[in-house]
Amino acid sequence: MSLLALQDLGIGWPDGPRVLDGLTLSVVHGERVGLVGPNGAGKSTLFQTLAATLPARAGQIHFDGAPVQAGRFSPNLAMVFQNADDQLFCPTLAEDVAYGARNLGLPAPEVAARTDQALDACELTGLEDRPVHKLSGGEKRRACIAGALVMRPALMLLDEPSAALDLRQRRNLIDLLRGLPQAMIVASHDMEFLLDLCPRVLLIDDGRLCADGPARDILGDAALMARHGQEVPASLAAR
Ligand SMILES: Nc1ncnc2c1ncn2[C@@H]1O[C@H](COP(=O)(O)OP(=O)(O)OP(=O)(O)O)[C@@H](O)[C@H]1O
Ligand SMILES: [Mg+2]
Structure with a gap:
């Protein structure tokens, strides 16, 4: 059974436009998922919504067997x-x-x-x-x-965890996170970091989920990445 399930989720800030629409996906226990998208695509807004600090604008979020409601925080x-x-x-x-x-x-x-x-x-x-x-x-x-x-917790939402880390600490963090039993969603512009850490990647842009699949397929798809203002990480481009 999935740990986290989004059904046709719409997110945004009060009085602002919808940031993302129609998000449907699930994350199972122990899964590590990368979240990629240009500045302003909605990565942090999605995290705030999943963490119940921001109300969903449409659709549903189920986490740990219960619907997520803004203001009711899960210790998990x-x-x-x-x-x-x-x-x-x-x-x-x-x-x-x-x-x-x-x-x-x-x-x-x-x-x-x-x-x-x-x-x-x-x-x-x-x-x-x-x-x-x-x-x-x-x-x-x-x-x-x-x-x-x-x-x-059963799920960690990590927003740019490798930012500000030197190379040794970045490597330590990859090893640490890889060794954890928990599920995690990791938002990052550091594609090599995501490639090392996350077997699955979500790509968001233009207010929607544009891709959801194996990290190597998505991050290695030069046309897809270019369409969304991203670059294929060097370790995949070199092959
Ligand atoms: N506190 C806020 N109040 C209103 N609008 C916000 C707020 N924070 C972000 N936004 C807007 O919501 C949209 C999504 O921003 P968000 O911070 O989720 O993007 P992001 O994908 O995390 O970008 P980045 O890669 O720069 O961290 C943007 O248009 C942004 O201007
Ligand atoms: Mg952000």
Whole structure:
């Protein structure tokens, strides 16, 4: 059974035009799905809608066996925001990372264990007491990812997770995410990153879902990619 199912979903901002229409797709447990599309195509808007921070304009979303309603947040879904400063808000890194676990009502030792593990997975150990505004850009990005991991959700929505990461941390992130059992949808302009991570890709543009299929078929289709302002990643173009 699918973990997430969208049926003829329409999304947009209040008082604005419809951003995407007629989205029908599903994601199963453990699936890793890349989300590609030009600036302004609606990737972040889709994430906000799936995370129930923005109401759907049409159609339906089912997640984890229940309809998604705006304002009713599922503890089984965690989002990593495109802009780290929109996500981090606690005085220290450790408090910020712990927040999601604490919010689940877990006992304190479990919160502490999960927090340590998430900090370690994101190579942030040693920075626990650092005020979040005194972290580097890449450290902030990894702090956001740790804050999602700590919840151990069934679905993670990762909005540009490789942005701001140096090459070593980008590689670490690929290895980390590949090793997780959770389903994830990953929005990115970093096509090589998606190719490494996601067997399946969605391409959105012009207010609709333009392609949904194997990452190599979609990202390797030069005509399709060019039509939507994208480029075939070098590792596929070279073949
Ligand atoms: N908070 C907001 N209020 C109103 N409109 C918004 C808001 N955020 C984004 N938009 C508009 O919604 C549309 C989709 O934007 P969105 O941020 O979802 O694109 P995106 O695919 O994530 O782009 P990018 O690759 O630049 O991150 C754009 O026309 C954008 O201007
Ligand atoms: Mg975006």
